[in-house]
Amino acid sequence: MSVDYENLSKKLRVISDPKRLKIIDMLSCDELCACEILEKFDITQPTLSYDMRKLEEAGLVTSRREGKNTFYSLDKESLDEIEDSLKLIFHIQDDCICKE
Structure with a gap:
């Protein structure tokens, strides 16, 4: 597995x-x-909406509407990708970028 540095950096x-x-x-x-x-x-609803939009755009959370309410949940696959990428970066392996 290789690291997508652009995507990881964005997240x-x-x-x-x-x-x-x-x-x-x-x-x-x-x-x-x-x-x-x-x-x-201690923030306003528009501030929360902005933060949630940023998290959604990064693919870290998903949302669903139910009536007037919006429910949020984690995109666990996306968070697993972050974890896997960081493990690759912080653990020296045979195909490590430092050995290129």
Whole structure:
């Protein structure tokens, strides 16, 4: 497996924001309604919408509508890709870029 540095960098940039990283942590437990996420922060609804849009655009979360509510959940496959890529970067292997 090779590392897609552009994609990885984009995702890491999005989660480098502490609030977004906390949202990722919250969603690791279960799907949450936007209203439940908003209760945990001292921010406005438009600010949360902006952050959730960034997380969705990076492919880190998915959303679904149910009536007036939006529910968010983690895209575990995308997070697994980040984990796998970081493991490749931080562990020397036979095909490591440092040996090219």
